[in-house]
Amino acid sequence: MDHKHFFSWGVDASTSLIGSYDPLLVLLSYIVAAIAGFCALNIINFIRTKVGSNHYLLKVCGGAILGLGVWSMHFMGMLAFSLPIPVFYDLTITLISILPAIFAAIVVLHNISKPDISYTNIIFTALLLALGIASMHFIGMSAMSMQAYMSHDVVFVSLSVLTSWFLAVTTLLIKSRRIGIFNLSGRGIDILAGLFFGFSVATMHYLAMAATLFFPDNTIHTSGIDNRVIGYGIIISVVLLMALLMAVLFYKQKIKQLLELASTHHKRVIETIDNMQDGFVLSDENGIVILVNTKFIKTFAHSDPKFVGVGENIASMYQRIATLYLKFSNDAERMQVLELINHSRDHSISLKVQTKDGGWWLLRQNKTFAKSLIQTWTDITEQTSQEQELIAAKNTAFESIENLKSAQDELVEAKKMASLASVVTGVAHELNTPLGVGITALSSIKDIIENLQKTINSGKLTKSKLDNNLDSIYKFESLAMSNFERVANLIQQFRYISVDQQMEDKLKFQLDKSFLKMMPIWQQVAKKQNISINTDIPTNITLFSYENAIFQVLTSFVTNSLEHAFAGQSDGEIHISAQVDKQMLRLTYSDNGCGVNTKIVSTIFDPFVTTNRNAGAMGLGLHISYNLVHQLLKGKIRLGSDKNSQSKIKQTLFIVEIPLDLSAEKSDSIAAKISS
Template identity: 30%
Template sequence: IHKKENRSIIFEGYNLGQGEIAGFLKTLEVGETKQSPMIRSPERDTISSYIAYHGDDHYLIGRLSLDRINELMATIASARGISITITSGAGYVLSSTSQTLPFEIAPDLAGYQIFGDETYIVIREKMQRLGNDMILLVPFARVSRIFNLLGTSFPIFIAAFSIFVIIKVLFYDRNITRPLVVFSEKLSVWRGNGQFLEAEAPLFNTLEMRRIIDVFNKKTEEINAYIDELSALNTELEVRQSLYRDLVENVDEIIYSLDAEGKITSINRAFEQLLERDRNRMMGRSMMVLAAKDGQEEMIRQKFKYVKERHEKVTFNYRATDVNINIRYFKITWIPQLDEFGGLKQVLGTQTEITELINTQASLRRIFENEKRKLESIVDAKNEALSNVLSELIEKEKLASLGHLVSGVSHEINTPLGVSVLANSYLEKESKETRRLLASGELTLVGLNAHLDKIDETTAILNANLNRAVALVKSFKEIAVRQNIEELETFNVRQYIDMVMLSLKHEYKNRAISFNVDCPEDLTLSTYPGALSQILTNLIMNALNHAYDPGGWGTIKISVSKTEDVAQIVFEDDGKGMPAEVVERIYEPFFTTNRGSGGSGLGLNIVYNIVTGQLEGRIKCTSVPSKGTRFEIEFSTAEKQ
């Protein structure tokens, strides 16, 4: 582990940054290899000993599991009828086969002690290499029984036992204690530099010590290989870090890092040059404080709070004022970097100047606004010209409607006037004949009466046809005048519809098209009669031109009703109908499906504009191909202010 780490290190589930382990690591000198006392880990409730090497800037740590000591102690204690306890240097119990001992034992505990209801002989022995204490609890009753059995042979037993102990001590000193001491001394000066410990005879000629040294050398070889691998990786890492530092330092983009509180921890050369700020003076300063000079402290605070709480990257634009009081714009990106516990470790920031881009965008917006105003001016002029042309076309369409009326009236008035001319000619001929007979004296009373009867018949024919001509002229005059006078009037709707139908009779009288008008005889409306005439004329002509083929037959129904102040006109035919895509466009100016036959495409557009504009109403069209078309018109007849 790197010794500059300022947080707890988890190694195989054990925390190396706290408690006795941390204290043990602090005792190591640079270049020293040392083994720790036995330590109980609170994380896993296990016993371990650590072997650590202190390098220049790191520790190399190995953990030795001593959990099997519990089993060994239990086996020995059970076989010998004693209790075995191992404590730390401070007196804390690490492992024990006794259930009566407290968790902490005084360092000077020895001799006769009472635990619970029994008296024990306490034997304490220091474990020299590890520094822990081993405590043996021998029940006093067991020792008493041994003494009773020995009786008078006790002195002989003591002498023999003493000789035995001396021999064992010499044996252990020669084969175990001294080799272990030498082994420890060698370990204390071993530097882990690839050298191995040798089994020097005769000191290490025991099988156990040779095995210990062989195992140690094998582990040393593995550790050296691991160190070589770490060294290679460390070298590669240092090279990459150097390249990374050179890259960050020399790029033209501003790069910096912030700690978890928003304070600057590092900046690159571009930060100093572009922002004209000294590196040493910037370190440790808060970004919020810097933003306060630009009046954007709250915005920066909220952005940093978002990164800190959400752990998500954020990008935003920032306006700053440089030392020359020039406004500059930057695009800032903050990237959170987390530690192994999921907390915010630091924030990596990049800052790209976009002042030129912002100024260019502003210039483009000004150009766009100027061009937009010019274009709007051109469009307004074109719209005005188009509106004038459309108005002219609508007036022409109205005149064409009036032309239909004139043509119809002319056609209808020809018959009564022709009959009148013929009757007048006959009357003139009969008058001449009567005068001749009167002058020659050949006129008789019978002849005179016959002549008078012919005059009466001819006069009746003249009166009837001239009255019909007068009615037609009156109807034409009333419709023509009302089409050009846009004033509100109250009139009889049924009579007005009949007059419009009469004016258009020449358009349908030779076709198998019948009309069904459903309108109360006494229904009156207060509206614009000219508008109603134009609507009916255009709908009738549209149906005659589009709904039926030449020679086709059908029925057109016109229904008029009134509910309170709302008038409703329903115009429907049983002709060819229209598909949905045509219905969507029928009110568009100049849209027609009969342009080849002279259609202008303005008829229904004029109807729509009159209904929605002049009458302030609404019009709805529904059509089913091969079934027919239906127009529903509604408008208010309330008195307008």
């Protein structure tokens, strides 16, 4: 295929072929160039966000898009131009013609994406773009095959390049916001720049076409693809450009929304940090302070005119704060704290420091994934004072409780002695009131402490609430101590008659055989009041436990029945039965006496609870039984009804449940196990 092109300074146009343009295609070619410019310039916005590491790929893609738009505009302009002779195009040269435009576009995007591009760089980049468009144009023109040769006027060609250069400079100045006459938003600037880019390409093309004359030459052999194929290619490129335009607009809007959302979140985070009750300091990986909040400034910089904060080295800032505000016992402690704050960047720290005004602050430091440091300063002055007061109150309360336990232990031991009734008769009334008051006071102190601890753990403790609780603790403590002093004086007057102060070791025994040994003793005592004692004990129940403790509990029940349930009666019945359920022994004790006074049902196992104090009863028997069952025998005891019992006696009913085997227990003495 022959191609004849000439560049000349003056040509006689009288014999040239006359061509014509389709106005609609001309307009469409300009729109294609403008869309290509708009898409490419918007890709610059994506590149400048610096999100991810694919900005080089974006530059290549944007250059390809821009080059494709320039190429499409050129050949659409060629389709708009008609000659009176058939025109064909060399496919290879047609495809090659897109390369200069793509190369120039990539360089342009690379340069213009820089945030600080200079005027010189803008002018050079625009020139490169104009030369790339011109190269694409004349390579594309050389792809034409027809029975005519072309002659290009150098003056008009130069004018087309210069005009394109000027419009390209204008485009880049608009994009880089160097022209201040346009008060437009970001999208408006991109649209205006795209329009000027379209003018730059279209002006170069149509001025260059005006500089070209076609002279008929029947000797030239023609071949290649026709306008229809070129039209298909242009259609495809336009479809791609339109699809890209929609994608660019979509992602631009998406990025705008994300940036607005990020900005909103950023403002919220800053406002939240600034309104924190704790001081806040954020520094980067190089130790430069990025952010300090209002609380920190008011605390450590309110009287320091030299305070810098943001942008300052964190070590220098804390050196000044330690000198002006913090209190240390000596210089060594001061250096140690500063060393810990300034050089513990790879791990979290929690440090308690005191200020010169007597306040206490908790410094906590954590490292972020970005290797920045977050430090918070929490005012714990009130909390520290409250903790110290609470510790003192606890120590006082626990000391009172220990004193009470000691007094109760001695009273419980006294009950186990054979002559307890005659010894305590004279002092029972005197012990009852002060000890009851003391127990109530200590129980109240315990409740207050537990509630106070829960409030501390929940973080809702207030000073007024703490003051009220401490005032109550002091009042109850004073009340308990005065009563315990009275009890202590009385206890000193006791004379112990010890029968057996040590409980026997655990042993294996048959329950029915043990009952056979105890029954004559109980029956002998009950015979005086004509009270019968009946038992229902299976013969196959074997226990490994404390035999004497079990029968001490049952003996306490029998004694209570004789003294209280059958007081003043000449006949009655007691029934004792046993059952085994899942390795637990269930003992059921009942009588048909007068029953339990409803006033003491809920407190029947408490110490010193009795309805017969005038007759000398002290009210320790069931309390000791309760402790034996719960502490030594590891079981449960309760007063109530028993639906599974075969006895018809329902006036008074005690149910005891204990394990059959206590081999896993280590304690061997009741003295070590009974606890008040």
